[in-house]
Amino acid sequence: MVEFRVFRFDPEKNKEPEFQSYEFDPYKGMTILEGLYYILENLDSSLAFRSSCREAVCGSCAMHINGIYRLACKTQIEILKSPITIRPLSHLPVIKDLVVDLTPFFNHFKEIKPYLIPKESPPEKEYIQSVKEREKINDWLDCILCGACYGSCPVCAQDDKYLGPHALLKALRFVDDSRDGGAKERIAFVTQNSGVFRCHTIFNCREVCPKDLDPTKAIAKLKLKAVFKKF
C-alpha cells in the first residue's frame, strides 16, 4: 500500500490549498505518473495534472515529489518513502492542483531568442558545422523545458524578472553554436540586471535537472563571456 498526499487547489473555488490523501496498491515498476493516472481513473476524477509522452522527453510532468523536483513519469514509486507528497512546480501561479501557468517561464525563454540568428553573410547552400564545433554545444542541447530548474531556483522565487536557468542555458546553447550570428546581442541581453549576474550559484538547477544538464556551469560560462566579451 502506498499513500499519495497530493496538493489540491482550485483558485476559483478554494481560498487555501490543501493536501488530499489517496491510498492504493502499486504494481512493481509503477511510476508516480501512473499512480496519478490510477487516482484519476479510479479514485478521484477531479484531480488535475499535466503529462504527455510518459518517457521523460516532453517535460510536461515535472513536479515537486517528496522534496525534490522530478519528472513524474521517470520516478518509480518503490524508490520513495510513503507517504509520497506531491506539489506543483514553485514560483508559478497554480491553475488547478498540479497544473501551473507556465507563461512567465516561457516568456523568459522567448526573450533570449531561442533560434538561430543568421550571420551577416549566410552561405549559399547551408551552414557547415564541424564535429568539433558540434561537440561544443553537446552539453546544452538536451533541455526539455520541464521547469524543474526554474521551480528549484530561489532567485526565480524572489525576482520574477530573472531569466532563469532554463533560458540562460539555452542562451549559451546559441552563443556557442558556430552557425549563430546573434552572440553579441545575446551576451549583452543576459548581462542585464536580471540576467546571469543575479545567479547565486546555488546548484539547485543542476541537482534537479532530469536530463543531467548543468545550467549552473552554463551560467558561469556566460558570466565569463560577459566579462571578457569573447563571443
Added chain:
Amino acid sequence: MNQKTSFSSAYGWFIQRITGILLAFFLIVHINILHFGEKFFIDFNMVTERLQGSFWWGIFYIIFIPVVLFHALNGVWGLVQDYRPSSGLQKTVKAFFWTLGIVATFYGILAITTFL
C-alpha cells in the same frame, strides 16, 4: 531582448572575485601578524612599531583597505538586490555605498599614512 543591459554588473562580479582572492592573502597575513605573532596582545605601540618599521606594511594596508571595502559593500549590494528595490531606491543605495566606500577608503589611508 528588450530589457536595459548593464555591463557594470559584469565588472562588479569580476572585481568581487579578484578582491576575494586578494582578501584571502591579506587576511591570512593580517590575522597571522595580529594573533599568532610574538606578542599576544595588540596595543598602540605595537601598531606604531610595525607601521613605522616598514614602508611595505604601509603599502599592504593602503591596498587592503579599498579591497576589503569594495568586497564588503559590493557583497551587501548583492543582498540588497535580492529584495528587488525600486529603481529609485537602487540608485540611492548604490550612491550611498559608493560614498561610504570612498570616504572610508580615504579615512583609512589617512590613518595609515599618519604612521608612515
